[in-house]
Amino acid sequence: MATRKRTPEKQPIPLAAPKDSLDRELIALLQANARESVANLGRKLGVARTTVLARLARLEATSVIVGYTVRLGSEAAEQGVQAYVGISINPKMQRDVIRRLTRLPELRQLASVSGEFDYMALLRAPTTMRLDALLDEIGEMEGVLRTTTSVVLALRVDRNA
Incomplete structure (x- = not known):
């Protein structure tokens, strides 16, 4: 007599979690x-x-996978300048500002944070001149109240590689 593998009952798929x-x-x-x-x-x-x-x-x-991307090799990724930018936003303009920020190819991460700023952005630019232009562009976006930038001098630990 053949045994059948019992399949578990179907459970609703939670958003942002792999099923198995x-x-x-x-x-x-x-x-x-x-x-x-x-x-x-x-x-x-x-x-x-x-x-x-x-x-x-x-x-x-189910938004577990929301996109596909390119990861640069360590040599290409280490080129340029990286900066963390604290961004304060007018709450009524939040969606528009986030939409505009996500269009910047130099934006590596954008996180909503607690504390002094609403968002923390991680930018990587090929030169300090391009970083300066990006910061001006972000600061001039309608809805951005203020920004504060910290340029990364050296990366001591990177577990995201």
Whole structure:
């Protein structure tokens, strides 16, 4: 008599959380190489290509995966200047300011924070002149009340690589 593998009852998928180990493995593979083909992902995971496509569609639809990006090699990433920018924003203009900030290719991170500022941005520019122009551009955005910038002199620990 053949035994059937009992499948767990379907649970609602929580937003921003992978459903199971296959999702987590798929995400890890994409984090290592977001350009990996669906066929290669399927081979590495031991599942059909259509399974990978379905998982990707679900992960994107539930906002677990919200985009794909390029990571620069250490040599390219170390070039230029990096700065943390504290930004205070008029609450009524928050969405517009965030939309404009996200269009800046030099923006690496944007976090809402507690304390003196509303947001903390991490910028990377190829030169100090470009950083200066970016800071002027951010400071002149309608809805930005004030900014304070700290330029990174040396990165002591980086666990995001």
